[in-house]
Every structure is written in C-alpha cells, then in structure tokens.
Amino acid sequence: MQNDFNIIKNDERANDQGEQEAEKVKKENEDLKDKKINEYGQIVLENGKRDHKIHLLSVIGEIEGHECLPQHNKTTKYEHVLPQLAAIEDSKEIDGLLILINTVGGDVEAGLAIAEMIASLSKPTVSLVLGGSHSIGVPLAVSANYSYIVPTATMIIHPVRMNGTVIGVTQTFEYFEKIQDRIIKFVVDHSQINYASFKNLMLDTNQLAKDVGSILVGNETVQKGIINEVGGIKEALAKINEMIDNNDKQKEKSLDK
C-alpha cells in the first residue's frame, strides 16, 4: 500500500516537472520574441504565410425568383444566397469570396439582387465562369472585383423576353426596354464594355439562327471587355489571395500613419 502511494507520488512529481519545463521553454521563446521585436523591430510569422479564410458561393442552374420553379429544375435560390452574402460581409473571420458560376440565367430581379450584393461587398471577390453563364448570369459574372472564365465556357447575351399574355401596346415595349436597360447598365458599370457594344451583342442578328443575340466563347468575352481574364481555379485562388494581401498591407499602412 505504502509502495503504491509512493509510485503515484513519484509519477505526479515527474508530471509536474514535465509541465514546468514546457512552461519554461515557452516563456524563453516568448522572451526571445519580445527581445527581437524590441531590438530589431522585426517579427517572424508563425507559419511563414498567413492562411486566408476564403468562402465559396456556387451559382448553379436557374436563378429562382419569387416564383418557385417546378422540381425538375436545378435552381439557386435568392432566399439562400442573400443571407449568406450578408453573413460573409458581417463576419470578421472571412477574408474573401470566390464565386463559381455555371448558370443558364433566370429571374431578372433575383439575379440583379445577388449581383448587387456581391458588387457591394467590402471584401475582395473573384468570380470564375465554368461551363456557361448566360442571360442574367452575365451581370453575376461581372459583379465580382475580378472575373475569370475558363477557355471552354460560354456566355449567351440575348434580349429579354416574356411569356404569357402580353398587351400589344408601346408601353409594353418601353417596359421591356427598361428591364433590359437595368441589366445592360449593371454590366457596363462593372466591366470594361460600353453600352453600345453590349446592346449590339444583345441584338446581333448574325449568330443565333432563330433568334437574336450572341454566343461568346472563353477568350471572346475577354476581348469584348466583359470578363477580366481567361483562367481556371488556380488563377482565381491566386488572385483572391493577392487581393487579400494587398488589402492587409493597405490596412497596415493606414495604421502606421
């Protein structure tokens, strides 16, 4: 019994010693770091490179607006996306947002709402168009600070149409024009293309057989000034990390002043 007790006691002592030593090493390290900051004004980063927390938003299928689309459609719902974007802006941990886009278009107001939310985020945003980003997908793609497109992705730009009963008066035409105007203005404001060229693409009669509009593939969107650069996920992630680094540097500079 006595022996057992001694063994336990010894173990405890060994544990204590271990802990004390670990603490001593930790303290010495901290002292060394403090000394280095004091003497040389420099500090070594723990991992060499700071990890950025980048969040991802994927925009897929149809953009769903106020009306629920039938079950067989794949949709991106604004009631999911808008709160997510608000949370990203509000979070202190999130440094940037990457947006993956593969959409056929959808509701005008929901699409513009998401695009405006992305455009007004204070954090760096980069979009990457994969597959296709058609119709209302165009404003979504240009809403980010910097946009990429993979070489095989396409963008179809065409006029706004309406289903159901349409009253054949000039006011209907003006209403269509107004909706189209909102879309064109957003794209023009957030990319390098000008109003006239974008409208020309929209109403082009040479490309689509049945209808009017244009199909732009990969690099053509960059030449027209809609998308910033051709690239993939590697380039997109590198760009967003670079933008976050620049932001951090600017913040440090303003703090120094």
Add this chain to the structure above:
Amino acid sequence: MLYTVVPLERIYADPRREENNEGKNNQKEAVEAEYREVPLPHGRVTTRRDGENYVVERINSTDMTDYLNEEYSPGKVIKK
C-alpha cells in the same frame, strides 16, 4: 420575369404531370420523398428521409471545408 436561355416551356413543363396524363405515374407519386434541412453555420444540408433515418442528399454552404467534411457528404446517414 425570367431572363434565361432555357425555353420557358421546358422550365414550366412538369415531366411527372405528363406521365400522369398517360396513366403510368401512380407509383412515382407514392414514393414522394420527405426532406428535412439541417442548418450549418454557413449554409445547410438537405436530407431525405429513409425509414427511421435521414440520408444526406445535398449540401449548400459557403464554407469550403464543409464540402470536405465526411459527415456532410451525400449518401451519409444521419441518425434521427
């Protein structure tokens, strides 16, 4: 108002209803699945009821690490 390249007839056509008209759908309607959404800090996981349990069917999150989390991978069973 929709601004999309997909023909509107295709968006609004319900394939199930068409089958119904032809009278071969009774079975499909019987197995209409029951869904439940599990909220995550940055999104949600959609699960489908399978007997007593729920099976992960779809994940929607802005946190990329959620997609690497095995707990949320499609097909994973979540006990009730």
